Amino acid sequence: MPDITVNHLSHDYGGNRVVNDLSFHVRDGEFFTLLGPSGCGKSTTLQSIAGFTNPSEGTISVGETVLVSGERKYYMPPERREIGMVFQSYALWPHMTVAQNVAMPLKIKKVAKQDRAALIDKVLEQVGLGEHHKRYPHELSGGQQQRVALARALVYEPSVLLLDEPLSNLDAKLRLQAREWLKDLQRQTGITTIYVTHDQQEALYASDRIAVLDQGRVLQVGTPKEVYDDPATPASADFVGRCVFFPGHIVERGVVQLDECGARLTATKDNLEVGSRVSVGVRPERLSVVSPGEAVADGLDRLPATLVSSSYVGSGYDHLFRVGEQTVSVIERFGLPETEVQLRLEEPGYVFAA
Structure with a gap:
């Protein structure tokens, strides 16, 4: 799995700079979290990596492949980036079964029909939904819907996985179970992962390293222990835990x-x-x-x-x-x-x- 490099990323919405000269590096196979309050630019950064937002400035690369170059006005189309993404809302099609939802990326990438079933079976077993092929989203719990969304993101074996607050719609007890399961799955697959959340406990529990963001800037990057025990700024100390x-x-x-x-x-x-x-x-x-x-x-x-x-x-x-x-x-x-x-x-x- 490749690493991810974001350099001097900036983006404006209507004259308001929501991402401001933001840089970080995600190591190969790492579970890396963007942590910060609402409006700090973490989701915009994730969408820029995925290709759903074209940033005003900066570069993004995965391994040796350049995805974004603001200077050259180059933005690789999302479908060519080999990136899986799970949204906060899960974005499942209600009229499609679990298997049909998971199959959509394979159809978009024109995977041969005879190969799809094996890939779908494999990924649904991987996320613990091997017996749910024919169910519809409304027949599933919130946690199961979240797993379908994750299966859809993983089915074509992307090089990078992006998770945009995927546990925020779950109740407190289920969130605890889901974060443990999600971290175990990431360890098993070894996929380079960027996770966006405003929940400090989720970030501390799941992450190999954390980037603390505020007002579109990176305040600090470090392991959970480094970020908690040795905060670089008052804002970082105040947001990560109580202070x-x-x-x-x-x-x-x-x-x-x-x-x-x-x-x-x-x-x-x-x-x-x-x-x-x-x-x-x-x-x-x-x-x-x-x-x-x-x-x-x-x-x-x-x-x-x-x-x-x-x-x-x-x-x-x-x-x-x-x-x-x-x-x-x-x-x-x-x-x-x-x-x-x-x-x-x-x-x-x-x-x-x-």
Whole structure:
């Protein structure tokens, strides 16, 4: 399977630049995710790779084959790109059976009729729908319809698979099952895959690497662990997981003092000069409530907090605290007898120059 290279891609809609000088490289056989909020340009980028949108600028290539060259105004037709795509809506024909839906790409590519049945049988077995050839879309569950759409994209063995939020129409429990199945299938086939989603948990679970997008630009590219544990920008930290930001300044090497509550926190960067203005990003799941006997005035990595509300959520209590001007949610197994507490920061926050 080939790799994919996108260089300096830009695209405008009615004078509005939705993709802005975007570049990334997808390795051969990789499950690569474009992650970002609605309107960040991820679907436009995917459609540009598929050939359904002609970008204003930039180049796209798969292996040695150039698909798009904005400079030369060259755009390879979609049917020649050997790319399979699954849309958010699945786009199944309701009047056709499962087998007929899956057969459509083979007809478009003029695959001999005597060869189609074997290809359809193979791909439906691959996606777990071997007994569903004669069913219609309305006779299938949402998860089964999603598999039909995937089978249709894979039936002619494309070199690249593009997935545009394919799980967004499924309920929460089915989404968990579908993402596990989808990742296993990608590993088995080894097909180079680009997955578009705004769901951080899906991206972290399924991806080999993630490109975090915002306002048409790439903020960061890395493994799920790199993107989560070492965010490159505040926007990346804020979108991938939960993060609360506190203004502060460096008071000594490796120590930040917060403006709002005076707490002193360990800094992740020790190359900032004393007095430098910074913003500290704290993930709520890395906070825990300090027991009264452990509370230490002015202790490092302790945040003074006031309990605002508490809700039972099954696995424990979701406590909402006020820390300075911010609110943070902390899950604890037990309720709290006091309203004025300290929160311990179990791992250093992310420090960004202000």
